Amino acid sequence: xxxxxxxxxxxxxxxxxxxxxxxxxxxxxxxxxxxxxxxxxxxxxxxxxxxxxxxxxxxxxxxxxxxxxxxxxxxxxxxxxxxxxxxxxxxxxxx
Amino acid sequence: xxxxxxxxxxxxxxxxxxxxxxxxxxxxxxxxxxxxxxxxxxxxxxxxxxxxxxxxxxxxxxxxxxxxxxxxxxxxxxxxxxxxxxxxxxxxxxxxxxxxxxxxxxxxxxxxxxxxxxxxxxxxxxxxxxxxxxxxxxxxxxxxxxxxxxxxxxxxxxxxxxxxxxxxxxxxxxxxxxxxxxxxxxxxxxxxxxxxxxxxxxxxxxxxxxxxxxxxxxxxxxxxxxxxxxxxxxxxxxxxxxxxxxxxxxxxxxxxxxxxxxxxxxxxxxxxxxx
Numbered sequence: 001x002x003x004x005x006x007x008x009x010x011x012x013x014x015x016x017x018x019x020x021x022x023x024x025x026x027x028x029x030x031x032x033x034x035x036x037x038x039x040x041x042x043x044x045x046x047x048x049x050x051x052x053x054x055x056x057x058x059x060x061x062x063x064x065x066x067x068x069x070x071x072x073x074x075x076x077x078x079x080x081x082x083x084x085x086x087x088x089x090x091x092x093x094x095x
Numbered sequence: 096x097x098x099x100x101x102x103x104x105x106x107x108x109x110x111x112x113x114x115x116x117x118x119x120x121x122x123x124x125x126x127x128x129x130x131x132x133x134x135x136x137x138x139x140x141x142x143x144x145x146x147x148x149x150x151x152x153x154x155x156x157x158x159x160x161x162x163x164x165x166x167x168x169x170x171x172x173x174x175x176x177x178x179x180x181x182x183x184x185x186x187x188x189x190x191x192x193x194x195x196x197x198x199x200x201x202x203x204x205x206x207x208x209x210x211x212x213x214x215x216x217x218x219x220x221x222x223x224x225x226x227x228x229x230x231x232x233x234x235x236x237x238x239x240x241x242x243x244x245x246x247x248x249x250x251x252x253x254x255x256x257x258x259x260x261x262x263x264x265x266x267x268x269x270x271x272x273x274x275x276x277x278x279x280x281x282x283x284x285x286x287x288x289x290x291x292x293x294x295x296x297x298x299x300x301x302x303x304x305x306x307x308x309x310x311x312x313x314x315x316x317x318x319x320x321x322x323x324x325x326x327x328x329x330x331x332x333x334x335x336x337x338x339x340x341x342x343x344x345x346x347x348x349x350x351x352x353x354x355x356x357x358x359x360x361x362x363x364x365x366x367x368x369x370x
Contacts (some may be wrong), residue, residue, distance in 0.1 A: 051141030066284075
């Protein structure tokens with residue numbers, strides 16, 4: 001369940017101001033020591049929150065990436081990428 | 096003995112303190128919370144017990160209780176940086192909180208506890224508007240309303256009843272107000288956000304239905320309809336309705352004094368007083 005690491009680091013962007021600053025300055029370096037799958041790391045660095053949602057990451061937590069504008073995200077970009085995810089009527093991703 | 100004197104249903108939108116600071120005392124949010132503040136003051140509460148869903152701040156996915164209660168002489172807030180909310184220390188009553196927990200466990204509700212804790216906007220935003228002096232002790236009671244599986248609505252209602260019995264068995268003559276914090280239909284940060292917003296109201300019909308059932312005092316019907324599927328269909332925080340349902344269990348099946356909708360946010364401001 002390594003998607004836990006994605007959810008965890010999203011909350012760390014809120015709580016750990018040094019980590020937040022590091023993610024704003026150089027996300028690849030900030031993420032380097034974390035245990036992430038290659039796909040998770042690629043998606044995070046690309047700000048591909050839609051794919052991370054499909055992989056099980058929590059939308060509420062990923063919203064911190066937009067709020068604090070890391071990984072190339074801001075509110076509008078995040079909104080567009082997340083809204084592009086196809087979901088069923090209870091919000092679960094569908095193919 | 097302690098007695099429950101009122102029930103309140105409150106929203107907790109984290110940007111609301113900023114909006115009120117920006118837009119002043121005549122804006123809709125300020126007026127709706129202002130009306131509740133007057134109602135609350137008239138009840139002269141000695142304690143507020145607030146049913147609330149933590150937004151993965153007090154707890155997290157590494158240890159996520161379905162039910163939990165905060166037990167300490169005070170707690171800090173907010174821990175999630177909502178805009179224009181000062182840092183508060185909220186007093187609490189740890190002996191009474193521990194008594195509620197023990198009574199709930201005895202009644203069959205396995206309630207976790209947290210001590211030396213802080214809370215997020217979902218507790219402090221309503222208190223910021225309703226009790227800004229932070230003189231009234233608050234016991235937060237956490238219900239997992241965001242991360243499925245959600246507890247069942249009927250169980251949350253019965254939990255509220257058990258909490259009420261515990262409060263009413265407390266020997267001090269405290270006047271207790273019970274609150275439920277949260278939305279009926281809201282998606283935060285998920286795919287069902289509205290365009291160019293950080294949130295959205297995926298199911299306004301459900302929010303209107305909840306408000307109608309509250310107004311009509313059809314609590315059994317509300318509980319029957321509030322399935323996990325129905326609440327999740329209303330948004331990724333739709334399970335916050337469970338906090339209102341637990342509050343209703345605590346106050347008994349009563350007609351509301353009023354339920355004021357704020358449909359653009361999928362929530363309402365509710366007051367239940369009697370006597």
